[in-house]
Amino acid sequence: MVQVDVFWSYGIGSSFALAAFRQLRKLKVENEVRRWKLGWTHAPEVPEAGAPAAETVPTGLSEENHLAFQELVRELRDNGLRPGQVSFRDLGKVVKVVKAWAAKYSDAFHNEYFLKNLLFLSLLFVPSGSVLLWSNPNWETMQVGSYETIPQWLVGIFTTTNVTQGILGFLVTYNLLMKGKYYQAALQTVLAYLGFFFILANGWDNRGYQRFFSKNRQAFENWKWSNVIGWLGSDVVAILLVYGAAFLPLMYYWITKWLLEGRDLEKGMVGEADVFERLPEAARLFALENVAIFGGTLGPAVLATVLIRRLGWARGLSATAAVVALMLSRLGIGPALCKRLLGVESLRDVPVEELVRQALEEEAPAPAGV
Numbered sequence: 001m002v003q004v005d006v007f008w009s010y011g012i013g014s015s016f017a018l019a020a021f022r023q024l025r026k027l028k029v030e031n032e033v034r035r036w037k038l039g040w041t042h043a044p045e046v047p048e049a050g051a052p053a054a055e056t057v058p059t060g061l062s063e064e065n066h067l068a069f070q071e072l073v074r075e076l077r078d079n080g081l082r083p084g085q086v087s088f089r090d091l092g093k094v095v096k097v098v099k100a101w102a103a104k105y106s107d108a109f110h111n112e113y114f115l116k117n118l119l120f121l122s123l124l125f126v127p128s129g130s131v132l133l134w135s136n137p138n139w140e141t142m143q144v145g146s147y148e149t150i151p152q153w154l155v156g157i158f159t160t161t162n163v164t165q166g167i168l169g170f171l172v173t174y175n176l177l178m179k180g181k182y183y184q185a186a187l188q189t190v191l192a193y194l195g196f197f198f199i200l201a202n203g204w205d206n207r208g209y210q211r212f213f214s215k216n217r218q219a220f221e222n223w224k225w226s227n228v229i230g231w232l233g234s235d236v237v238a239i240l241l242v243y244g245a246a247f248l249p250l251m252y253y254w255i256t257k258w259l260l261e262g263r264d265l266e267k268g269m270v271g272e273a274d275v276f277e278r279l280p281e282a283a284r285l286f287a288l289e290n291v292a293i294f295g296g297t298l299g300p301a302v303l304a305t306v307l308i309r310r311l312g313w314a315r316g317l318s319a320t321a322a323v324v325a326l327m328l329s330r331l332g333i334g335p336a337l338c339k340r341l342l343g344v345e346s347l348r349d350v351p352v353e354e355l356v357r358q359a360l361e362e363e364a365p366a367p368a369g370v
Helices: 004-019 021-038 061-065 069-078 088-104 112-135 140-144 152-178 182-201 208-212 217-221 227-232 235-266 279-311 313-328 334-342 352-363
Strands: none
Touching (some): 004 021, 004 112, 004 152, 021 152, 152 182, 182 334, 227 235, 235 279, 279 313
């Protein structure tokens, strides 16, 4: 569980950004135009009357607004911060650099979709994992340890990454969406869930499914398929059902609702979509979401587990990788399914900076005498 949640939280954050891709791109354009109108220092320059817009509006907005994480680390190092030698005097440097980094990512953070992602992870996802970790220390990954052997700092890292990985998934997907790379953005969700299901099904020892369906270490060490019956009546399943009933419907509801609203936005319709009034359309999207997740990730994870058991790690993983690569290639179902789910004709779109440039050209004052 400690391992799978890292992938799951990343996939959740990525899927939230992906579901609202049209809204996020529109917000980015609107925010850049608003900054230009207000004359903010980090906004595009005002085009001069009569001058070609291409010469007065600076290019490279994506480079300015999509600062990679490694650039943040590099900037921290350039400001004198050294890992393992941090003191309280470095706190001001860290705050200054992080504030600048956050300002450049402000559009990714300052929207309802990121806020809901953050609230979902912190208020629902983290508590569910923490309860499972505390109440069932002999289930799943914890079967390799106990209260006495698992260090306290690992628990802290576990709960923290359940949020930070979701933030990272949202941010990486957001950057790809701003560049118009829809398929690469969708792969963030797919590959995250592929890692999630691979650990559940196979794990590090080709016994992941046995670990999952064993209610404690004793059942795992004496594995037989009848263990599933005991697992079904365990506290693990009860907790999974309670938290699953609490956050899975909400997660599906938001993703489906945002996809519907994005399609409406494409048609010039602004406003909230009522999922229940548009149940047939919502049901189709819900089905596509599950086909993409379970068919595109759980299926290969199970296949990998079977092939590894029969062929060994090297040949089993190689065969699975070939199947996944074919499935996600142009010849596979991946691109076609992604187009249907997102409701787009092409998985490549113009970078949002081009849309900003077009909007600024429309807002620019007309040449004198025109």
